[in-house]
Amino acid sequence: MDVVKRLLPELxxxxxxxxxxxxxxxGGSMEYTGAPYFAAISALKVGADLVHVFTAADAAPVVKSYSPELIVHPELEPGHWLQRMDALIVGPGLGREERSLQIARESIAxxxxxxxxxIIDADGLWAxxxxWISLTSPSLHRAELPIILTPNAVEMDRLAQKVLQLQTLGKSWEEIRYAVSRLADRLKxxxxxxxxxxxxxTTDGKVRLFDRxxxxxxxxxxxDCLSGVLACFLLWSTRSGGDIExxxxxxxxxxxxxxxxxYEEIGRGMVAGDVIGQVAPLVKHIDKAIEKPSAV
Amino acid sequence: MDVVKRLLPELxxxxxxxxxxxxxxxGGSMEYTGAPYFAAISALKVGADLVHVFTAADAAPVVKSYSPELIVHPELEPGHWLQRMDALIVGPGLGREERSLQIARESIAxxxxxxxxxIIDADGLWAxxxxWISLTSPSLHRAELPIILTPNAVEMDRLAQKVLQLQTLGKSWEEIRYAVSRLADRLKxxxxxxxxxxxxxTTDGKVRLFDRxxxxxxxxxxxDCLSGVLACFLLWSTRSGGDIExxxxxxxxxxxxxxxxxYEEIGRGMVAGDVIGQVAPLVKHIDKAIEKPSAV
Known part of the structure; x- marks a missing residue:
């Protein structure tokens, strides 16, 4: 966990x-209210101070009800709030209504x-x-911008088909690796x-593998938990001029x-909330290890 | 618990x-919001990956608010989602409005x-x-279909009266057994x-008794907890060609x-949520026993 340790801002x-x-x-829609909550609460518990959720009017009271810790706005469009955000996650539970996709695209731009x-995740990737072509205009295309797309296998396949005319679902590990590399290079x-x-x-086309x-x-x-954690890490790394890898x-x-x-604690009955329940204890463990460097 | 152990998919x-x-x-209605939640969360905690709840518009925000782990649609009709489901529970908290009963019947068909x-439970059984006659047309009547009706004593009586013109409420154990056997054979x-x-x-009219x-x-x-658990077991058994008994x-x-x-832990004040709270620990215990076969 040294790699995490080095990203945590000093308190x-x-x-x-x-x-x-x-x-x-x-994110969030009539159907999906859990996803934006999971992303937001994960960010908070890994160490962000304030998390705003911009969600569909229908979804807002429900997302609010999950936790008093979040600031939930009953509209997807962040408007003037956007410039006050230090990092942004677009997509968890967004759904595919055209208006939502349009707001996602405008907010990304x-x-x-x-x-x-x-961080662009889930239906943010769909948007x-x-x-994608309209987003790759030169002004939006700067290699140094701290942007991470977080596709799963199906979303990766869709991206690869759209941008590279390559299929990745069901392909070999090497083929997927090749496609991811080309995609990162192409999209920057x-x-x-x-x-x-x-x-x-990374944008130079280099691919690293993690299989802890x-x-x-x-x-x-x-x-969704990954999106929230990654957004914090990305923010802290960007501030300290760290390496995006x-x-x-x-x-x-x-x-x-x-x-x-x-999984060790709960077993097969583990749900996302149980994973998020481990975020704060693990950060504490890593912080403690900073004091005693040999302990992690 | 060996019988459970053999059903759990390998992780x-x-x-x-x-x-x-x-x-x-x-399921779910203006009055009954707990029932579909109990069924859904039980399925998730016994080991399903994703659970969708299709519920009345009035009930949806409330069911959503019970847990961010569920995907809750504010309409009873599953529409195009149905074909993406691996198993379906119809009835918990459904209520008896004619439109709800109609959706239940169409979804069952x-x-x-x-x-x-x-799994057909509660007011799904009422629907x-x-x-029942309209559901027993030849095309809906295949003995091999993995369907379980889960009546309580009152619902069993209603089924027996309707289909067999037999009363079972207050009858002897042998009479009920006879009626259940005939009913399973008749309905297939x-x-x-x-x-x-x-x-x-089972559909061959054989009756087994369980009194652990x-x-x-x-x-x-x-x-409702039973419906959720049974739906997972039925799905996993069907996939592996197991015996429905x-x-x-x-x-x-x-x-x-x-x-x-x-009950041992809480005593008389035990509620359904306490029973569901035992689902994940019990599955974990059974999974552990798989590693050490002598332990259960």
């Missing part, structure tokens, strides 16, 4: 509310213009995939492909270890 | 989200057409009983009658043991 009594990060999540670190975006082995491709032990159970919501590695290691611990 | 890191089951629950394993559906001794009749120690307390909601036995044993443990 001190001189810090003010917000200094460790003010995050935004754009605006976040890029403002230089806000960005993006369907219109970092790509974290979730799978039995996580793949992380996780959980053999795959209930819904673990990917380390963000991917830290995100993979951290969430896999949370899942491993949850 | 591995190669599994993807959904591989252990994507379940649907059709469609699930049968698609070959989706099916079914009132129109498996029937799990909940009671002090559970009875499980459970709880002397009978708060509302334990039957074992599904009934496993469901009875598992839920009775959860209830016994909850």
């Amino acid at each position: 001190s009594t001189a810090l003010r509310k917000g200094n460790c990060g003010r995050l935004g999540v754009i 605006e976040a890029q213009r403002l230089g806000i670190p960005l 993006f995939t369907e219109h 975006m970092n790509i974290f492909v979730k799978g039995p082995t996580d793949m992380f491709a 032990e996780g959980s053999p159970r795959r209930p819904g919501g673990i990917g 380390k963000v991917g590695e830290a995100g993979s290691c951290f969430v896999r270890e949370c899942a491993r611990r949850a | 591995s890191t190669a599994l993807r989200k959904g591989n252990c089951g994507r379940l649907g629950v059709i 469609e699930a049968q057409r698609l070959g989706i394993p099916l 079914f009983t009132e129109h 559906m498996n029937i799990f009658v909940k009671g002090p001794t559970d009875m499980f009749a 120690e459970g709880s002397p307390r009978r708060p509302g909601g334990i039957g 074992k599904v009934g036995e496993a469901g009875s044993c598992f839920v009775r043991e959860c209830a016994r443990r909850a």
